[in-house]
Amino acid sequence: MTASSTPAMVELQGVAKRYGEVNALHRVDLSIAKGEFVTLLGPSGSGKTTLLNLIAGMITPSSGRIVIDGRDATTLPTNRRGLGMVFQNYALMPHMTVFENIAFPLEVRRLSKAEIKRKVGEALELIQLGHVANRKPRELSGGQQQRISLARCIVYNPALILMDEPLGALDKKLREQMQLEIKRLHAELGITMLYVTHDQDEALTMSDRIVLMNGGRIEQQGTPDTLYFRPETVFSAEFIGSSNLIPGTVEIGADGAYALNTALGRFAAPAPERAIKAGERAVLLVRPENMALADAATPASVAGHIEDSILLGGVVRHFVRCADGSSLIIQELNQPGRSGAHRGEAVRAAWQPQHGRLLPPAPAG
């Protein structure tokens, strides 16, 4: 609900969905601006697919209002919402050729034969698959099929394209390639896109804005940077990126400086964005890349021993076991000639206090 000047393409007002006693989606307010690339991110069962299906019109909300492109679409049938949708299993018509598949939405719109031919040609050009026009979908690879299904969407220029885990069935390399391709198409065509995924890397790579869902609610939304660097809850911190979480009790000094008393020691931390009172439980978040191996005691450091060190190519990850049994992750850049840390070696995990972030404790259960 950024109060941006661009008009909204999709506007959800208090939309909820119940199945009997089960709340698949609690009251959600969400606004997607024209031309925006928004990702619904969350674990399975978080309500992201429910939200997508509500916008697509495959299910109707139990309460609330859905406005698409300035038109109340709450009860509008799917085929009159003017949407495009890309499915995980591509959903290409197996009995039609690639050309016929892409021509289908144009035939629905009663375009002339010549115009259909031209537009399908252009769409195929855009995804660089002109040479497969006369093949059947199953003669193509998964990546090609998904590009065809993208072309089938783009060809009729819908106001909004919904994507339901479109890359879930592809292998890692192809997935990364397709992510860039979708991003390129979004930038070139300026179509509003709503993308559903459970893959945080995909969300970080592609989105203008990430809407993180949890238990049928919006947990937090913002740019990838915001979600990564300024998570508001333990759930957000854990779901996006990896994190070190140290629980403790808040202490506020006479000068208003915050600190957290933990089993590992007392650590100074920046003031939290949402006020936490002294004496309350809180969690200190430090991202692994903000921690480093240190030799001597520094203002914020914890003693422990290296349990394992793994090489991830450009970075190295150390797993440090602390005195109280908890474990911390340290991530350092890998460099030629880097002196390896040995398993069992006593080390200190250190960080700059300003890189810490105080979060309210995770709700019990």
Next chain:
Amino acid sequence: MAQSSSASDLSPWTALLLLAPLTAVMLLILIYPLGLTVWTSLYNGRFSFDAYVELASSTLFLRVLRNTFEIAIGGTLVSLLFGYPVALHLAAQPPRKRTAYLIMVMLPFWTSILVKSFALVAVFGNQGLINQFLGFVSGGTLNVPMMFNRVGVILGMINFLLPFMILSILGSLLALDRRLILAAETMGAGPLRIFWKITLPLSLPGVLAGVLINVTLSIGMYITPALLGGRQDMMVANLVDFYTRQTLDWTAASATAVALLILSGLLVALLGKVRGSAGLAGAGA
């Protein structure tokens, strides 16, 4: 690979031994009588094709043959017309309801064809429910003959044919990926277009399988035309019966039976070919 190697581990003798019982039964109840029939049609004191030559020039046989194909194809088409909507409805049901409805579809199988035929007379006959009602509302002027004619035969046949048609179409419809329909809907397609462009073409393998089974079953129909048809509705099987029991001409009866077998075999092969190409064009899933 592992499976095929374990299959080939089976020694030829073991395989033969395993197949022997069924082979013996089939030889006894299928191949031997069939051979005997072919033999009888060709050998009557001496070896000749006379019976077939006679058959080909017999107006009775040609008329009966035409009847047979008309009735078989007509019955199949009516069964397709009635069966497709039922299959479509069944496919749209939640699984629990579908099972209950399927039992209703299968119900005719559990009743003797004789009982069903007489029940049909009670409903569609001259004194049947429908004609009594028509007579009542029209003051006795209206009476539609629906039994002991072509209509009667087809009514009796589809009663038997429908479950086969419905089940094979249903199989195809259930295999259809729901997301294809959803995709078409998001692209703006209405229900009619979705049916013609997606549902129907993708259910064609099931339709053709149903047609194949129906034609095969109805081409050899015997009891139904005998009970519910008129004199003009004799089918080939009835002609065989006529030769064996009325004229005692076993050579003609055998030749007729063999001709029926060959013709229906050809028809099945033809439909199978069509079905094969439809299968290639149809659902890849």
